Amino acid sequence: MNKQNPHTESLKGKIDWSTAVIPFVLIAFLCISFMAAPDGSRQILDKIRVLLGDTFGLYYLVIGLGVFLLSIYLAFSRYGSIRLGGPNEKPKYSDFAWSSMMFTAGLAADILFYSFCEWILYANDPHIAEMGSMQIWSSTYPIFHWGPIPWSFYLVLAVAFGFMLHVRGCHKQKYSEACRPILGNRVDKLPGKCIDLLALFALLAGTATTFSLATPLMAQVLSRLTGLPSSKWVTIGILVVTCIIYTYALVHGMKGISRLSAACMYLFFALLAYVLLAGGETRYILETGFSAIGNLAQNFFSLATFTDPQRTTSFPQTWTIFYWAYWMVWCVASPFFIGSISRGRTVKQTILGGYVYSLGGTFLSFLILGNYSLGLQVSGKLDVLGIYGGAGDLYSTIIAIVDTLPLAPMVLVLLIAAMIAFYATSFDSIALVASSYTYKQMTGDEEPHRAVKFFWAVMLILFPIALVFSESSMANLQTVSIIAAFPVALVILLIIASFLKDAGRYLDSSKK
DSSP: OOOOOOOHHHHHHHBOHHHHHHHHHHHHHHHHHHHHSHHHHHHHHHHHHHIIIIISHHHHHHHHHHHHHHHHHHHHSGGGGOBSSSTTOOOSSOHHHHHHHHHHHHHTTHHHHHHHHHHHHHHTOHHHHHHSOHHHHTTTHHHHHTSHHHHHHHHHHHHHHHIIIIISOOSOOSTGGGGHHHHGGGGGSHHHHHHHHHHHHHHHHHHHHHHHHHHHHHHHHHHHHHOOOOOHHHHHHHHHHHHHHHHHHHHTHHHHHHHHHHHHHHHHHHHHHHHHHHSSOHHHHHHHHHHHHHHHHHHHHHHHHOOOTTOSSOHIIIIIHHHHHHHHHHTTTHHHHHHHHTTTOBHHHHHHHHHHHHHHHHHHHIIIIIHHHHHHHHHTSOOHHHHHHHHOOHHHHHHHHHTTSTTHHHHHHHHHHHHHHHHHHHHHHHHHHHHHHTBSOOOTTOOOOHHHHHHHHHHHHHHHHHHTTOHHHHHHHHHHHHHHHHHHHHHHHHHHHHHHHHHHHHHHHHHO
16 A cells, blocks of 8 residues: 655655756756757767767677577576565456556557658668568568567566565665665665666656657647647647646556556557558558568577678668667666566566567557558559658658548547557656656555656656757757667666576575
């Protein structure tokens, strides 16, 4: 039961103020720097990004493949039998509620944006020509970049956090606390503080990054539906509406988040079903999708280990390493939330069930929406690549794709509703995790005070609103989130090692 003290003084005493304030001060400093000297700051950040992505790119690729292989090992080894809760405890949420919250918390509206257009970004890349045809590889790479490896980051960390919360009964819901089996009491000192500050900094940078990706599409869709000119104020209006929706759900606790996640899934599958059945490309979508899954299965390890050492195209540096780093930044929030809602499930059920539901939803989105637009291109019904090349704008290209569907305005309404729902459910989980991070102590069954949740719900939206006024600043902050992934990856490895050590001791003691 959530025991919340209504007295303000008591609440103030529970908050770890340094963890809450310092990341915001740092992000604010970066924002001011970006706006005051956008060109100079962008050049500095680009150099750092090139250094990390090009010189140390192998670092990201090795961690990605290693974590995926570890997830399979955990599921089928003795660790898989560990129940995240009491020995005979039943799952806290039904399969549908659990999978809905997990899927929507992990992806945000990025999935709808990229599902329509990611193949376009690869289609004319020299690496695709080296490998074969656009038909085969531009439909395969999207499900690779959003497939088993990135989801393995979430699922392995989710069981580590779930074990910490529901088995060990930890009273600190912080990133650093998961490192205690190895760091010991140093978690309570400077090393632990640095880990928590890094985690919240990465969370804030990742928040601004994901909002910057898809909100311009939502603004153009709304402009198309209403006739209003697309502007910064339309984008800000969408952000405010999204904030109101997720704040309302958040202050109503897990019940509100669960209901919003379910509504999001209904909108999402309604959109996919309509495009599949009414778009006139059903056969092409199904056959290309089936081939893409087979192609991924046959070439998974070669894709995961491709480094382009001669830099003939720099494809992995441009895309694969970018995606692994982007997902690592999101590992600060999403796995913590997934672990918290996985109470009552075993490690094996969490990992394998997570793969089934998450990959099922992700693959359906890319294979239906992506292959619909790819089908328009290869059949000659719409010159998608020509539109993108002429406008240089993915948002206008996506609207042109949707315009080919019957009752296109209705589809646009469904698209923007689904995107708002995805954003709202994702940022519900982020705000909930951020709220928990800022408490000095909190049990796994406790929820943060409503005032703390409201504070984070509002603060998470303020930076994206501020950054709307500077497109170069948004690009810079995207780069910051990728740079943040470099140290976050080290913390991820530390958390995994800590879990293996602590869970091994738990299993050994259970035998006695």
